[in-house]
Amino acid sequence: MSDSDNIIVDTTTRIFQDLCDPQTVNNAADDSWKQPLWDALEESGLTLAWVSDELGGAGVDITDGFDILRVSGSFASPVPLGETLLAGWLLSRVGVQPPTGMMTVAPQRADDRVTLGADGALSGTVRQIPFAANAGHIAILAHAGDAPVIALVAASDCAIAEGLNIAGDNQNTVTFDGVTPSVVKPAPDGLDARSLYMMGAAARSAQMAGALESALQISVAYAQERVAFGRPIGKFQAVQHNLAELGCEVAASAAASSSAADALQTALRKGDVFDQQIFLEVAAAKIRVGEAAGKGAAIAHQAHGAIGFTKEHILNRFTRRLWAWRDDFGGESAWAVELGAMVAANGADELWPLLASR
Amino acid sequence: MSTAIQFDPIRLPSEAEALRKEVRAFLQDEIAAGTFDPNAVAASGFNREFSRKVGAKGWIGLTWPKKFGGQERSFLERYVVTEEFRVANAPVRGHFTADRQSGPTIMKYAQDHIKDDVLPRIIRGECSFCIGMSEPNSGSDLFAASTRATKTDGGWLINGTKIWTSGAHNSDYMIGLFRTSPSTKENRRHGLTQFLVKMGQPGITVNPVVQMTGIHEFNEVVFENLFIADDHVFGEIDMAWKQATSELAYERSGPERFLETFYVLPELVRVLGNKPDTRGAEGIGRLVAQLHTMRRMSVSVNGMLQAGKEPTLQGSLVKNLGTLWEQSLPSKARDLAAFSEADPGNRATFEELLQFATMIAPKLTIQGGTTEVLRGIIARGLDLR
Ligand SMILES: Cc1cc2nc3c(=O)[nH]c(=O)nc-3n(C[C@H](O)[C@H](O)[C@H](O)COP(=O)(O)OP(=O)(O)OC[C@H]3O[C@@H](n4cnc5c(N)ncnc54)[C@H](O)[C@@H]3O)c2cc1C
Numbered sequence: 001m002s003d004s005d006n007i008i009v010d011t012t013t014r015i016f017q018d019l020c021d022p023q024t025v026n027n028a029a030d031d032s033w034k035q036p037l038w039d040a041l042e043e044s045g046l047t048l049a050w051v052s053d054e055l056g057g058a059g060v061d062i063t064d065g066f067d068i069l070r071v072s073g074s075f076a077s078p079v080p081l082g083e084t085l086l087a088g089w090l091l092s093r094v095g096v097q098p099p100t101g102m103m104t105v106a107p108q109r110a111d112d113r114v115t116l117g118a119d120g121a122l123s124g125t126v127r128q129i130p131f132a133a134n135a136g137h138i139a140i141l142a143h144a145g146d147a148p149v150i151a152l153v154a155a156s157d158c159a160i161a162e163g164l165n166i167a168g169d170n171q172n173t174v175t176f177d178g179v180t181p182s183v184v185k186p187a188p189d190g191l192d193a194r195s196l197y198m199m200g201a202a203a204r205s206a207q208m209a210g211a212l213e214s215a216l217q218i219s220v221a222y223a224q225e226r227v228a229f230g231r232p233i234g235k236f237q238a239v240q241h242n243l244a245e246l247g248c249e250v251a252a253s254a255a256a257s258s259s260a261a262d263a264l265q266t267a268l269r270k271g272d273v274f275d276q277q278i279f280l281e282v283a284a285a286k287i288r289v290g291e292a293a294g295k296g297a298a299i300a301h302q303a304h305g306a307i308g309f310t311k312e313h314i315l316n317r318f319t320r321r322l323w324a325w326r327d328d329f330g331g332e333s334a335w336a337v338e339l340g341a342m343v344a345a346n347g348a349d350e351l352w353p354l355l356a357s358r
Numbered sequence: 359m360s361t362a363i364q365f366d367p368i369r370l371p372s373e374a375e376a377l378r379k380e381v382r383a384f385l386q387d388e389i390a391a392g393t394f395d396p397n398a399v400a401a402s403g404f405n406r407e408f409s410r411k412v413g414a415k416g417w418i419g420l421t422w423p424k425k426f427g428g429q430e431r432s433f434l435e436r437y438v439v440t441e442e443f444r445v446a447n448a449p450v451r452g453h454f455t456a457d458r459q460s461g462p463t464i465m466k467y468a469q470d471h472i473k474d475d476v477l478p479r480i481i482r483g484e485c486s487f488c489i490g491m492s493e494p495n496s497g498s499d500l501f502a503a504s505t506r507a508t509k510t511d512g513g514w515l516i517n518g519t520k521i522w523t524s525g526a527h528n529s530d531y532m533i534g535l536f537r538t539s540p541s542t543k544e545n546r547r548h549g550l551t552q553f554l555v556k557m558g559q560p561g562i563t564v565n566p567v568v569q570m571t572g573i574h575e576f577n578e579v580v581f582e583n584l585f586i587a588d589d590h591v592f593g594e595i596d597m598a599w600k601q602a603t604s605e606l607a608y609e610r611s612g613p614e615r616f617l618e619t620f621y622v623l624p625e626l627v628r629v630l631g632n633k634p635d636t637r638g639a640e641g642i643g644r645l646v647a648q649l650h651t652m653r654r655m656s657v658s659v660n661g662m663l664q665a666g667k668e669p670t671l672q673g674s675l676v677k678n679l680g681t682l683w684e685q686s687l688p689s690k691a692r693d694l695a696a697f698s699e700a701d702p703g704n705r706a707t708f709e710e711l712l713q714f715a716t717m718i719a720p721k722l723t724i725q726g727g728t729t730e731v732l733r734g735i736i737a738r739g740l741d742l743r
Contacts, residue, residue, distance in 0.1 A: 213363070220740050240737035244678070247363065247736050251675040255365035255655040256647075262367035280650060287647035336643030343642050344634045348624040352445050355650055356378065 008049075008064045009071055015040045016075040022214075022314040025078075038079050038102065047081060048098060050089035055097045057088060062268055065089075066206040066261035073210025073325075076317040078169050080104055080131035082203045087139035090196065094150045094185035101136035104129055104155075106174060110197055110330055114142040114176055116149055116184060122176040130328060132160050132172035140176070141187070141196045148192040151181035165327075167320035190272030198274060198282045200329035202264055205257040205285040208293050208325050211318045212250045215300040218315060219243055223303055239303060246299040249292035260285035263358070276342065277357055283339040290332035293322035365672065367654070368661030373431075374438045381442040384415060389446070396447045397707060399621055399714050400573060404528050406483070409452035412443075413483025418457045422465065426477040433664040437657060441613035445620055451525055456480045459609055460487035460533050463552070467592035467601060472554065476531070490520040490534035490555065490579060497522075498731050500535070501547045501599065505581060507536035513588050514538075514553070516561070516581040524725075526564045526577040529557050539596045547599035552592035559584065571717050609726065610673035611659035616652045616680030618722060619687045619715040623649070625708040626691040629698050641694040645687065652680050671739035678732040685722040688715035 019037040041047050049065045051057020060068075065085055072081050080102045087103035106114060107126040114124040122142060132138065132155060140151045157179045165171040220243060223234030233239050263281035267273050297319035301308050308315040326332065343351055370378075389396060393408055412418055420436045422428025443450050461480050464473055479485035496502040505518025516536055526532065532555040539549035555562070561584030566574045593601045623645060630638040655676050662669040691712060702708075723729040737743050 216363075216740075220742065223742060234742040237734070240742045241730070241733040243740060243742060244733035244736035247740055248675050248679045251363045251365060251655065251672065252651050252679060254363055255367075255658060256651040258365065259367040259651075259654045262369075280646070283643070284647035284650040287644055288651040291644070291648075332644070333640055336640040336647065337636055338639075338643065339646055340634065340639030340641065340643030343646055344627055344630060344639060345632055347632065348628040351624050351627055351646070352620075355646070355653060356441065356445075358650065358654065 006064070006067065008046075008060060009067050011044055012046060012068045012071040015044060015046070016071060016077065020075045020077060022076060022317055026312070026314050026317060034079055041079070041081060042100065047084045048088045050085050051092040051098055055092050055095070057092060057098070062265035063258075063261045066202065066257070066264075069203050069206040070210040070213075070257070073207030073321070074214045076167075076211055076214070076314075076321050077207070078167070078317075078321075080134060082207060083131055083135070086196070086199055086203060087137070089199065090139045090141065090150050091152060091183075093188055093191060096150075096152065096183050096185060098139075099137050099152075102131065102134050103137045103139060104131045104135040105196060105200070106132075106138055106140045106176075107193070108200065108329060110193075110334065113193075114140050114151075116142045116144040116151065116181075120180055120184070122151065122153070122179045122181060124177070125173060125175045127173050128163070128165075128171050128328070129174045130165070131170050132158075132174050133162070133170040138174065140181070141193045142184075143193075144184075144186075148187040150185050150187050152183040153179050153181045165324040167317075167324040169321075169324065171324075188272065190274065195272065195274055197329055198278070199264065201286040201335070202257070202260045202282050204325045204328050205253070205260055205282075205289040208289045208322055209250075209253040209257040211322050211325070212246075212253050212289075212292060212296045215296055215315070215318045215322070216243070216246050216250045218318070219246060219300045219303045222308075226305075233303070242299050242303060246296050246303075249296040249299075253289045253292045253296075256285040256288040259358070276346075276354060279342065280339065280354060281358060283335045286330060286335045287332045287339070290326035290335075293326045297322045363672070363675070365655050365658040366661065368434070368658045370434050370438060370657065371432070374435045377435050378438045378442060380415075381417070381439055384411075385442065385446045385448060388448070394447070394449050397621070397711070399447055399711060400571065401447075401449065402573070402575070403449045403451040404486075404525065405449035406452050406486075408449050409483035409486070411483070412450075412453060413481055418453050418483055419461055419477065419481040422461065422477070422481070426465070426473060427481040428477075433660040434657070437613065437660045441617065441653075444614055444617040447621060452486045452528070453480070453483050454614075455489065455525065456485060456487040458612065459489065460531070463533060463592065463601075464554075467552065468554065469589050472589065476554075479530075485531065486525065486529045488523050488526045488529040488532045488557075490523055490526075490532045492520065492522045494519060494521050498728055501541065501550065503535055503537055503550055505534070505536050507538050507551060507553065507586070509538075510585070513590075514586045516553075516555075516584040516586060518581055520579040520581075521567070522576045523564075523579050524576045526557065526579050527566060527574070531556055532579070533592070535598055545599075549596050550598040551595050552598045552601060553586050554590040554592060555584070555586060561585065569721075571714070610677035611656055611663075611669070613653065613656055615677045616649070616656070616684050619684045619719065620649075621711050622687055622691045622708075622715045625704060625711050626695060628704045629695050629702045629708045631699065631702060635697075638694055638698070641690065645690060648683055652676065652683060656680070671736065674732050674735045674739070677727070678729060678736065681722045681732075682729065685719045688712055688719050692716070 045058035048057035049060045053059040083104040086105045088098045091098045112126040135155045159175040161173040163172045260281045267278045419428040420431045507514040534555045538551040542548045563580040565578040659672050
């Protein structure tokens with residue numbers, strides 16, 4: 001939803017405008033509109049944006065991929081674009097050509113673990129895997145002993161439990177016990193479960209930043225239009241001030257998420273150097289954007305009155321996804337505990353040098 | 359409408375990082391030499407000798423044109439200098455206002471002979487400025503200012519009172535906003551003019567106003583038939599309202615807008631120790647995430663300024679978020695430290711800093727434009743006004 005000179009952003013925006021217009025899809029009787037949307041994303045190469053040319057992908061910069069996700073978030077995208085991007089990235093990193101179709105990644109939670117046995121079969125149960133029930137394949141960051149490996153499995157081989165997140169999108173517990181992956185490769189040096197967790201967190205930060213942009217846009221438009229006491233509600237100072245605060249949250253989200261995206265691009269270019277600086281960037285993005293999601297959704301709803309509380313109004317497409325996405329790949333509290341522990345362990349005198357290094 | 363709020367992830371260039379090293383080394387030397395104490399947060403912050411040293415380093419007017427003695431270096435380098443001085447609690451009051459605000463105004467609106475006279479002195483750290491805008495009956499509503507400038511032979515006679523004027527008691531000049539005409543029906547902002555006022559002359563009385571902390575920082579400044587020559591008028595008569603707004607992005611987006619209580623944070627980390635409990639760790643983590651984000655926003659705005667843009671809305675967003683954050687930091691630190699060890703070593707320092715930060719917290723969302731005023735500006739940027 002921005003006018004940029006970035007062709008990737010423009011292409012993504014156009015596809016979502018045409019095939020995922022929030023009002024149109026909100027009115028739709030069923031989910032039949034999702035397949036044409038996915039097909040268009042796939043045809044344009046966006047779903048494999050982070051896969052190298054040689055492996056059949058678009059091979060775009062890491063930051064461009066995060067831009068795609070920000071735009072998708074600004075349309076409250078309910079298809080596994082972020083998950084497929086992440087899966088493609090993992091597979092591409094070990095030289096595996098990704099399959100076509102929807103994919104997702106596992107694990108999503110820091111405390112879940114998938115193990116590759118000596119017999120070549122996987123075991124383990126992972127919770128809250130986004131879109132597992134929609135995906136054809138799942139890319140897994142598993143462990144053979146202590147060594148991280150990247151594996152690909154067909155979703156149909158796994159036990160996938162029913163489950164929905166707060167936005168009504170699939171989010172499933174998946175059990176891999178006895179499943180033999182079609183591909184297993186040792187992860188490159190420096191890349192492990194943490195790397196996926198960080199990439200996932202940054203992806204959700206970008207999506208939330210996009211959704212917040214739209215929540216602001218929708219709210220401002222509504223405030224200009226809705227009349228009470230003889231004037232548009234946007235003329236009331238209390239409403240203006242609330243929306244100004246929403247503007248601040250949008251601004252902070254844009255800054256934090258784009259900074260993390262930029263930092264990850266550098267980390268990956270340097271050969272998977274996920275040091276404290278990169279950790280600060282990603283943690284700060286997930287924490288700050290997650291906070292903005294909660295605060296921003298509340299302000300947007302308040303500005304809309306009762307109409308925003310209906311299924312019929314598009315606002316809930318954004319706010320429910322903001323609430324869902326802030327929990328994926330670690331919520332604010334989880335990241336904050338880790339970041340705080342790191343800062344404390346470094347000691348007080350190292351705090352400013354760390355901040356200033358970014 | 360302008361809801362596309364962008365903050366590009368600008369990184370500080372290597373020359374800025376090199377400069378940071380120089381600045382840190384300088385500050386360490388000055389601390390070691392006893393010039394200032396980084397924990398003496400209640401100190402006046404005015405130290406002419408220190409400002410001269412900073413000037414000698416070339417760090418005042420860093421971005422200004424060479425013909426005035428500036429370095430023509432980037433806003434991102436200036437950013438680094440500003441934040442390192444702030445974090446060290448260095449005494450910058452002798453030059454900071456001139457460097458941030460007054461100098462750029464002079465460059466834009468003053469006559470050449472005044473530029474040639476004043477700017478080099480600012481750059482040498484020998485010339486400090488105060489800002490005479492607020493009056494007893496004109497604060498947020500700046501355009502209600504009523505201190506009069508009446509035309510006389512070869513100049514103007516000033517009568518009236520400015521108040522809350524920070525540093526007026528040790529400033530060489532004020533940039534004052536005075537009424538030269540009544541406002542008009544069509545434009546209530548009409549009729550105010552900016553003047554350069556030389557302080558310390560007959561006709562100016564500076565009366566201290568002691569703050570609730572016990573500190574004398576701002577003043578009442580009374581003008582009685584003070585004569586100001588015509589060549590000390592800045593820009594167009596009656597048109598100050600047009601001149602004031604273009605500098606806001608500079609004034610609003612700097613690191614001084616979120617670092618004023620920073621000293622509390624490292625002491626909090628020290629109080630909580632190397633292995634804080636979950637509550638303490640989470641609290642620190644959130645504060646650090648918020649601060650990092652604000653800093654990244656501020657760097658981004660300075661990058662936009664460097665690129666010749668006018669990120670006025672972004673500047674207001676940063677100041678609003680930043681001042682609210684630095685204001686809430688002391689109370690959050692107080693909460694988080696509530697269950698820490700009885701004697702973590704730096705308890706006394708922490709308590710002392712916390713006490714001071716708690717006391718000064720209220721001013722942070724008032725000085726330089728209140729939260730309400732900033733929200734109004736942001737709302738205008740969102741097309742709601
Ligand atoms: C530490 C400190 C240093 C200062 N230094 C200087 C200085 O160097 N030079 C200088 O000129 N001034 C200085 N000031 C003054 C400062 O700019 C003013 O205090 C500020 O602009 C607010 O004006 P006021 O105090 O008259 O409050 P008022 O304008 O009377 O406001 C009181 C309250 O009403 C609210 N309010 C006012 N109008 C509206 C509105 N339209 N809508 C909603 N709410 C509104 C305000 O937000 C505030 O909460 C300083 C102030 C402080 C605290």
